[in-house]
Amino acid sequence: MTAAPEEMACQICLSPLNTLGTPPTYLHPIQLATDGHGHEPVPVPVSQLDTVQRTCDFCGDPYPTWTLVGGDVAAIAIGTAGGLVQNFGQAWAACATCQMHIDDGRNDKVVDRAAQALGRGNHPEARERIQQLHLAFLNARVPGRTLIMTTAWPATAITARDLPKVRDRLTHFYRAGDDLPFASASTDQRRQIADGLDRAGLYWIDADFTDLAEYAAQRFLDVTISRDLMPSTDGLLVWSQPVTRRQIAAASWTANSDSWQLINYRTIGGGLDGKPLQRLREQVGWLAPMSSYQVHEQHMLPGNHPAAPLVATWLLIAQQAAEITTANLDKTVRKTYARTNRPAPEVRIVRIRANRGTTPPSTRSAPRDSGRSQTSRFWVSGHWRNQPYGPGRTLRRPVYISPFLRGPEEAPIKLSTTVRMLSSHKPKPEDHD
Numbered sequence: 001m002t003a004a005p006e007e008m009a010c011q012i013c014l015s016p017l018n019t020l021g022t023p024p025t026y027l028h029p030i031q032l033a034t035d036g037h038g039h040e041p042v043p044v045p046v047s048q049l050d051t052v053q054r055t056c057d058f059c060g061d062p063y064p065t066w067t068l069v070g071g072d073v074a075a076i077a078i079g080t081a082g083g084l085v086q087n088f089g090q091a092w093a094a095c096a097t098c099q100m101h102i103d104d105g106r107n108d109k110v111v112d113r114a115a116q117a118l119g120r121g122n123h124p125e126a127r128e129r130i131q132q133l134h135l136a137f138l139n140a141r142v143p144g145r146t147l148i149m150t151t152a153w154p155a156t157a158i159t160a161r162d163l164p165k166v167r168d169r170l171t172h173f174y175r176a177g178d179d180l181p182f183a184s185a186s187t188d189q190r191r192q193i194a195d196g197l198d199r200a201g202l203y204w205i206d207a208d209f210t211d212l213a214e215y216a217a218q219r220f221l222d223v224t225i226s227r228d229l230m231p232s233t234d235g236l237l238v239w240s241q242p243v244t245r246r247q248i249a250a251a252s253w254t255a256n257s258d259s260w261q262l263i264n265y266r267t268i269g270g271g272l273d274g275k276p277l278q279r280l281r282e283q284v285g286w287l288a289p290m291s292s293y294q295v296h297e298q299h300m301l302p303g304n305h306p307a308a309p310l311v312a313t314w315l316l317i318a319q320q321a322a323e324i325t326t327a328n329l330d331k332t333v334r335k336t337y338a339r340t341n342r343p344a345p346e347v348r349i350v351r352i353r354a355n356r357g358t359t360p361p362s363t364r365s366a367p368r369d370s371g372r373s374q375t376s377r378f379w380v381s382g383h384w385r386n387q388p389y390g391p392g393r394t395l396r397r398p399v400y401i402s403p404f405l406r407g408p409e410e411a412p413i414k415l416s417t418t419v420r421m422l423s424s425h426k427p428k429p430e431d432h433d
Contacts, residue, residue, distance in 0.1 A: 169285025196254030
């Protein structure tokens with residue numbers, strides 16, 4: 001049996017591409033080909049992209065959630081200039097609302113959404129044609145569905161107090177029957193990830209530390225993965241806002257016998273409300289996996305790896321740049337855990353450590369250069385430096401150097417220099433929410 005060709009998208013506009021002929025020619029969808037995109041398709045496999053700008057194939061909603069497999073549908077339009085065949089295929093994307101109606105056996109509501117989206121809600125003939133297309137697909141639907149991991153949902157804020165229920169929903173999803181497009185998402189591996197999340201240390205990164213981690217990740221060096229980098233054997237870490245251009249909201253790490261599974265997540269459900277949001281929270285939760293990576297002890301992780309924000313955060317915590325406190329959890333969370341004979345979860349809030357009595361980086365000056373007289377001080381931006389460690393100091397580990405002033409202490413500061421500074425303010429009560 002020949003495997004189906006991998007789906008392709010345009011690297012420029014991130015739109016899924018149609019295929020024509022063998023070998024395939026890749027084309028933008030008809031609705032995009034005439035809207036002034038102004039570029040030829042640049043095809044790349046969808047599996048290489050964090051984000052794909054697809055829409056719900058039933059109603060056009062910009063935040064599709066599930067991939068369904070059904071009848072292989074094609075439509076033929078006949079006009080004076082000849083016929084045009086539009087192949088809709090047998091894999092359709094469904095948004096959360098359409099999926100809810102399909103699950104409830106209300107295909108008529110799916111048709112209504114599509115007709116209204118096309119401006120044909122009051123045209124019985126147009127509605128009938130839409131219904132024919134939808135039923136041709138749905139009447140031959142194959143059981144099961146796959147979560148779409150490439151939808152760029154609006155960011156949803158997750159607080160420290162939210163983490164226990166966020167973790168529990170995520171473990172429930174990994175143990176449930178809905179599919180993931182991970183190449184390695186077998187039932188055994190999903191169970192291992194869920195078990196690791198049950199054991200996981202929970203970390204919520206506050207806004208200032210998130211800024212620091214993002215800035216540091218964008219300038220990251222290659223690093224050797226080792227057990228002592230991680231703040232706990234298994235963990236789930238959530239940043240207060242998405243980081244880097246990939247818009248990663250959270251990450252988890254799960255220990256196996258000789259390796260770790262690192263997974264990046266984005267938030268899901270932003271912009272939804274009512275029953276569709278409630279259904280999505282019950283079935284998936286707040287986090288959707290974006291990408292998964294297996295790393296081994298002494299694995300060399302390149303500085304531009306998608307897991308760089310997570311590893312940079314580990315390193316910043318390990319070099320004691322962090323001040324860690326414990327969140328005050330709701331009584332309902334404690335009671336829920338008590339009813340299932342589980343210990344109350346501990347959520348660690350990570351902040352930038354306040355000054356510990358040493359010279360602050362913002363006022364530190366380098367020794368005078370004896371060979372050259374300096375007449376001003378200037379800012380050196382935060383950066384990573386490889387520091388020797390281990391047996392005979394033969395190994396190297398990146399250490400983050402905070403911004404500092406270079407030059408004679410009595411010299412004026414050169415005002416044309418820009419530097420990124422972050423605070424280490426005392427926590428406010430609402431930071432524990």
